[in-house]
Amino acid sequence: MSATDRANRIELQAADRPIREVNDEIRAALADGREVLVRDARSRHNLGVGLPSASRVRFEGSVGYYCGGLNDGAMIEIERNAGWGVGEAMARGEIVVGGYAGMAAGASMRGGLLHIRGDAGPRCGVAMKGGDIIVEGRIGYLSGFMAHAGRLIALGGAGEACADSLWGGEVWLAGPAESLGVDARIEEPGAEEVESVEALLASRGLGDSGRDWRKVVSEQRLWHFESRDAKAWLMI
Amino acid sequence: MKAPYEYPFDPPSEDAVAMRDGAIEGRTAGSPDAYDAGESARWSPKAIADVHAMAQLGRYQLRGYNTFSRRMPSFDDLVFVPATMTRLPLEGYRESCETATVLGDRPGLVSEPLRLDIPIYIASMSFGALSANAKAALGYGASRVGTMTCTGEGGMLEDEREASTTLVYQMTPSRYMLDLEHLRMADAIELAVGQGAKPGTGGVLLGMKVSERVARMRSLPVGVDQRSTVRHPDFLGADDLQVKIEELREATGYRVPIFLKMGATRPRYDVAIAAKAGADVIVVDGAEGGTGASPELLLDHTGIPTVSAIRAAREALDECGMSGKVSLVAAGGIRSGTDAAKCLALGADAVMVGTAALMALGCNSPRYLADYETLGTSPGRCHHCHTGLCPVGITTQEPHLEERLDVPGAAERVARFLTAMTMEITLLAKSCGKSSVHNLEVEDLRALSLEASAFTGVRLAGIDRPFTW
Numbered sequence: 295m296s297a298t299d300r301a302n303r304i305e306l307q308a309a310d311r312p313i314r315e316v317n318d319e320i321r322a323a324l325a326d327g328r329e330v331l332v333r334d335a336r337s338r339h340n341l342g343v344g345l346p347s348a349s350r351v352r353f354e355g356s357v358g359y360y361c362g363g364l365n366d367g368a369m370i371e372i373e374r375n376a377g378w379g380v381g382e383a384m385a386r387g388e389i390v391v392g393g394y395a396g397m398a399a400g401a402s403m404r405g406g407l408l409h410i411r412g413d414a415g416p417r418c419g420v421a422m423k424g425g426d427i428i429v430e431g432r433i434g435y436l437s438g439f440m441a442h443a444g445r446l447i448a449l450g451g452a453g454e455a456c457a458d459s460l461w462g463g464e465v466w467l468a469g470p471a472e473s474l475g476v477d478a479r480i481e482e483p484g485a486e487e488v489e490s491v492e493a494l495l496a497s498r499g500l501g502d503s504g505r506d507w508r509k510v511v512s513e514q515r516l517w518h519f520e521s522r523d524a525k526a527w528l529m530i
Numbered sequence: 531m532k533a534p535y536e537y538p539f540d541p542p543s544e545d546a547v548a549m550r551d552g553a554i555e556g557r558t559a560g561s562p563d564a565y566d567a568g569e570s571a572r573w574s575p576k577a578i579a580d581v582h583a584m585a586q587l588g589r590y591q592l593r594g595y596n597t598f599s600r601r602m603p604s605f606d607d608l609v610f611v612p613a614t615m616t617r618l619p620l621e622g623y624r625e626s627c628e629t630a631t632v633l634g635d636r637p638g639l640v641s642e643p644l645r646l647d648i649p650i651y652i653a654s655m656s657f658g659a660l661s662a663n664a665k666a667a668l669g670y671g672a673s674r675v676g677t678m679t680c681t682g683e684g685g686m687l688e689d690e691r692e693a694s695t696t697l698v699y700q701m702t703p704s705r706y707m708l709d710l711e712h713l714r715m716a717d718a719i720e721l722a723v724g725q726g727a728k729p730g731t732g733g734v735l736l737g738m739k740v741s742e743r744v745a746r747m748r749s750l751p752v753g754v755d756q757r758s759t760v761r762h763p764d765f766l767g768a769d770d771l772q773v774k775i776e777e778l779r780e781a782t783g784y785r786v787p788i789f790l791k792m793g794a795t796r797p798r799y800d801v802a803i804a805a806k807a808g809a810d811v812i813v814v815d816g817a818e819g820g821t822g823a824s825p826e827l828l829l830d831h832t833g834i835p836t837v838s839a840i841r842a843a844r845e846a847l848d849e850c851g852m853s854g855k856v857s858l859v860a861a862g863g864i865r866s867g868t869d870a871a872k873c874l875a876l877g878a879d880a881v882m883v884g885t886a887a888l889m890a891l892g893c894n895s896p897r898y899l900a901d902y903e904t905l906g907t908s909p910g911r912c913h914h915c916h917t918g919l920c921p922v923g924i925t926t927q928e929p930h931l932e933e934r935l936d937v938p939g940a941a942e943r944v945a946r947f948l949t950a951m952t953m954e955i956t957l958l959a960k961s962c963g964k965s966s967v968h969n970l971e972v973e974d975l976r977a978l979s980l981e982a983s984a985f986t987g988v989r990l991a992g993i994d995r996p997f998t999w
């Protein structure tokens with residue numbers, strides 16, 4: 295048996311076991327009200343998908359694609375790096391990535407908090423519809439692409455085409471952006487908004503009142519399909 | 531040197547050469563007719579109107595409905611060759627013919643495959659493109675005859691979940707309102723990578739239809755012209771898709787089938803790749819497929835016709851040993867049970883209808899004539915779904931229009947239409963000697979044109995050989 299029971303915590307191995315079996319064991323333990331420690335995550339894909347609220351899981355090592363995808367309220371901690379789509383479509387809960395995150399972290403998420411301690415790859419927060427993403431490092435190119443709502447906060451700045459084609463939502467940068475995307479503009483944040491972002495960061499142990507914030511929002515030129523937008527849409 | 535020929539009469543005067551006797555003054559070339567008609571094959575009235583429209587709008591035109599291209603081969607280019615001497619027909623009015631259809635039966639991967647009573651279901655058409663009443667009516671009508679509907683791109687509408695006993699949840703690249711609970715309430719999940727009307731391009735919903743309820747479900751500002759992404763946010767190629775499919779299975783406990791819907795472009799390769807990536811059901815939607823709104827040029831100039839796609843898709847599944855494991859659904863331009871039967875014979879396990887189901891609801895029916903006129907059209911010619919001003923309450927979000935669609939009456943029409951389509955299929959199947967509609971086969975068809983034979987590999991009528999090069 296791969297699971298070792300210690301008080302209220304269950305430890306199990308991912309290693310090269312069938313992922314379905316690993317996830318079934320995680321879900322069973324959580325249903326039992328146990329916390330779960332998954333050892334040797336070995337960059338396996340689809341670990342901890344669709345987990346319920348009021349549950350706690352820690353992955354030792356790095357995880358592959360879609361870890362914590364469709365999260366429904368679980369607190370998930372990943373010791374090292376995460377592959378593509380960590381926390382994609384999360385509705386509620388919290389996911390912390392100790393290292394770097396690959397492409398499309400928090401893609402189309404609707405709520406909850408995704409906290410990445412390192413850098414995030416391209417298209418971080420793509421199509422996001424709510425919740426907060428904090429990236430302590432830098433976010434890659436096309437981050438926030440076509441986001442609808444929510445906050446994407448990057449302390450280390452952003453790559454090219456930041457916040458491209460935003461519908462809504464906000465990208466907060468405490469560092470430089472290589473370039474802004476189509477239909478994105480920088481707006482001076484209000485004091486209350488800054489306070490709210492700083493409070494969120496402080497709650498994560500990242501308090502620092504000296505940051506020079508740039509808030510990127512939608513210029514709303516692409517909200518309507520009119521000829522004056524044709525250039526922006528790269529149609530001519 | 532030979533002397534030039536001379537007439538044996540005096541050279542005629544210019545006046546004598548000119549056509550007289552009522553000819554139009556000054557018009558020496560061509561018949562008056564050709565001038566008056568002024569028809570150029572290239573500069574058709576439509577081509578001219580298109581330039582005028584682009585010159586004024588500064589963009590291409592968008593519209594709903596489906597392609598008007600006359601170049602598409604038709605299901606009418608194929609006929610059935612029923613049992614005669616080599617085969618025995620079943621009694622059309624007496625003997626039974628199985629219509630039950632199972633999709634996504636993959637032991638070990640899918641614990642609850644879809645079991646439909648008929649081989650036809652309602653295509654994904656979003657709430658947003660359609661009114662809530664239309665969604666509900668399609669759901670009740672489909673439930674009544676033991677088949678299913680699909681959510682479409684805008685998320686799961688409560689009205690539809692309630693109406694449809696079996697409901698496919700569509701995940702498009704935009705992932706509007708993607709919700710774990712909704713995924714788990716669905717009877718199947720469809721990953722859409724394209725659709726026949728506009729393969730390679732994302733969805734469009736013009737602002738007139740982005741009502742408060744639609745906007746809330748899609749987390750969009752009310753009234754924006756929504757143009758969706760075409761690439762999925764978190765997978766790109768087939769290898770990633772395979773991981774994504776596994777994620778969806780994990781999220782839904784390996785309970786429901788995973789569909790992959792594509793526009794027909796290179797079905798021989800695309801279908802093989804989708805099967806390899808682990809889809810349980812592959813939906814191939816031909817170029818004739820309907821749409822709520824698309825750039826018109828894509829309707830007419832992208833994708834391949836449904837008849838041509840089905841054979842290629844089936845051969846692809848045969849070639850990679852996936853026939854019998856992966857189900858194939860065909861769609862695009864299916865108007866009747868006859869069309870559907872031809873799809874089954876060409877190799878589909880089931881078919882899906884969009885536009886035809888809207889017709890059953892009452893699309894293009896001759897009522898509310900003044901409202902058709904306001905749109906600049908008339909019953910039978912309407913293609914104005916994109917405007918949100920559907921005269922009969924189907925493709926609209928305007929409450930006063932939507933209420934014109936009486937849900938119970940419309941549901942019953944859908945149910946009766948699907949029943950009649952099924953009867954058409956069984957009538958043809960029985961004449962071909964089949965005790966199940968799924969036994970229809972290519973051998974039951976003959977092509978009426980070289981083109982149809984060349985596209986499908988179906989044998990030409992009479993000569994009994996497929997056209998080959």
Ligand SMILES: Cc1cc2nc3c(=O)[nH]c(=O)nc-3n(C[C@H](O)[C@H](O)[C@H](O)COP(=O)(O)O)c2cc1C
Pocket residue numbers: 595596653654655656659660681682683684700722724725726733791815818819820821822823861862863864882883884885886915925
């Ligand atoms: C009004 C309308 C809305 C549609 N919305 C969607 C959609 O949200 N997602 C999708 O994949 N296809 C959508 N389609 C395409 C259909 O799912 C289907 O592929 C097509 O209608 C089949 O062709 P047919 O209309 O000739 O039966 C829509 C079609 C129509 C007519």
Ligand code: SF4
Pocket residue numbers: 594595888892893894895912913914915916919920921922923924925
């Ligand atoms: S009647 Fe309504 S659904 Fe039918 S083509 Fe016109 S607008 Fe579209």
